Amino acid sequence: MDDTEEILDALTGRVLLSGAALGLIVAIVGWGMLMFGTPTLRDPLGDPTRLLNDIWKPDPLNLMEVGILILMVTPVAGIAALTVGFFWLGRLRFALVSILLLVLMIASFTVSAG
Amino acid sequence: MGWEIAVMLMAGVIIGTLGVLLGIGGGVLLVPLLSVVIGVPIQSAVAASLVAVIATSSAGAGVYLERRLANPRLAITLGIGTTIGGIAGGLIGVSVGSQLLTALFALSLLAVAAITWIRRSEDERHVVIDRDEGQLGDSYYDPNLHQQVHYGVRRLPQGLGLSFVAGLSSGLFGIGGGVINVPSMVFVAGVPVKAAVATSNLMLGFTAAVSAFIYYTSGFIDVTITSVVALGVFIGSLVGARRAPRLRGATISGMLAILFATVGLLMLLRAAGHY
Numbered sequence A: 001m002d003d004t005e006e007i008l009d010a011l012t013g014r015v016l017l018s019g020a021a022l023g024l025i026v027a028i029v030g031w032g033m034l035m036f037g038t039p040t041l042r043d044p045l046g047d048p049t050r051l052l053n054d055i056w057k058p059d060p061l062n063l064m065e066v067g068i069l070i071l072m073v074t075p076v077a078g079i080a081a082l083t084v085g086f087f088w089l090g091r092l093r094f095a096l097v098s099i100l101l102l103v104l105m106i107a108s109f110t111v112s113a114g
Numbered sequence B: 001m002g003w004e005i006a007v008m009l010m011a012g013v014i015i016g017t018l019g020v021l022l023g024i025g026g027g028v029l030l031v032p033l034l035s036v037v038i039g040v041p042i043q044s045a046v047a048a049s050l051v052a053v054i055a056t057s058s059a060g061a062g063v064y065l066e067r068r069l070a071n072p073r074l075a076i077t078l079g080i081g082t083t084i085g086g087i088a089g090g091l092i093g094v095s096v097g098s099q100l101l102t103a104l105f106a107l108s109l110l111a112v113a114a115i116t117w118i119r120r121s122e123d124e125r126h127v128v129i130d131r132d133e134g135q136l137g138d139s140y141y142d143p144n145l146h147q148q149v150h151y152g153v154r155r156l157p158q159g160l161g162l163s164f165v166a167g168l169s170s171g172l173f174g175i176g177g178g179v180i181n182v183p184s185m186v187f188v189a190g191v192p193v194k195a196a197v198a199t200s201n202l203m204l205g206f207t208a209a210v211s212a213f214i215y216y217t218s219g220f221i222d223v224t225i226t227s228v229v230a231l232g233v234f235i236g237s238l239v240g241a242r243r244a245p246r247l248r249g250a251t252i253s254g255m256l257a258i259l260f261a262t263v264g265l266l267m268l269l270r271a272a273g274h275y
Helices: A003-035 A048-054 A060-089 A092-113 B002-022 B027-038 B042-066 B072-093 B099-118 B122-126 B156-173 B178-188 B193-217 B223-246 B249-271
Strands: B138-142 B147-151
Touching: A003 A060, A003 B042, A003 B072, A003 B223, A048 A060, A060 A092, A060 B042, A060 B072, A060 B193, A060 B223, A092 B072, A092 B193, B002 B027, B002 B042, B002 B178, B002 B193, B002 B223, B002 B249, B027 B042, B027 B156, B027 B223, B027 B249, B042 B072, B042 B156, B042 B193, B042 B223, B072 B156, B072 B178, B072 B193, B099 B178, B099 B249, B138 B193, B156 B178, B156 B193, B178 B193, B178 B249, B193 B249
Parallel strands: none
Antiparallel strands: B138 B147
């Protein structure tokens, strides 16, 4: 492995770590609100349609759901980072494999949301 | 809900630590914990476990990539198989029960446990110090061997097939697929166990994300439980990933064998309807 691949690996690692940390911080803030008495007007089961309609309401469970969503899309961000990196390194075969993986993941998200 | 939160958080930390050391997401232990001990409905337990696997993967991969143990080229190549399998498993998992499949999976795990235990010392006797890496291979510094280990990847088609099975099991059982990915990479593809564990850890996130989203849009994610569990495994994974490079390959293989046997027995209990 050369130095440029080492940079790509480190960058991808940072994207994954940061994305997961961000999602969990948002979820913890939601827990903090709940524990300090902020009322919730919904049940704890996640619902993308309800979240889209109510996202601006200061409901602690909405924040937890947003945090979990951020966590769920973090691997997509990691693959996107790898895709960009492989193109930058000129490793086109792996860039195309990354794109295929990205397309599969986004397609599955879209199909299941539909 | 107080004691349940404490149990889930602490269990998450322990499972996250073990999981990242062994290249698994921890879902194989989380699902029975959540459904049997806490009383969470099984599909919500599976959903929470899948999100926790993403947390494990992201935390562990962050460290493993920095230390150059994980192989992203191999991860994305095998990730094609696991992602397609994860989609299939998630779609099946939200719709049907799977007692027979669970029993077959359990028996397979017990067989893998036996093979892994018998062959646990082989990795350090046979680890290749200087094999041609090829397109998919890589290298890493092993502090126990005090030298750079170079490895190539063999039997890619078989590896892709097994990665599909890993993805399928992820969506069906709420696991990351590491219990299949790691032995597949070690025994089929010829990857040293430390690199296999680290690369599997990276792959877990791709697999679990697609299945988790299917469970989310089907309304099975309990955000209160899921966020606590995910936080616990995230913390545990950060701790475990920093310790992993110092472990001997034989130690990791031995722990894996014990884990596979435990999971196999738990899965048999599940197939028999005990949870």
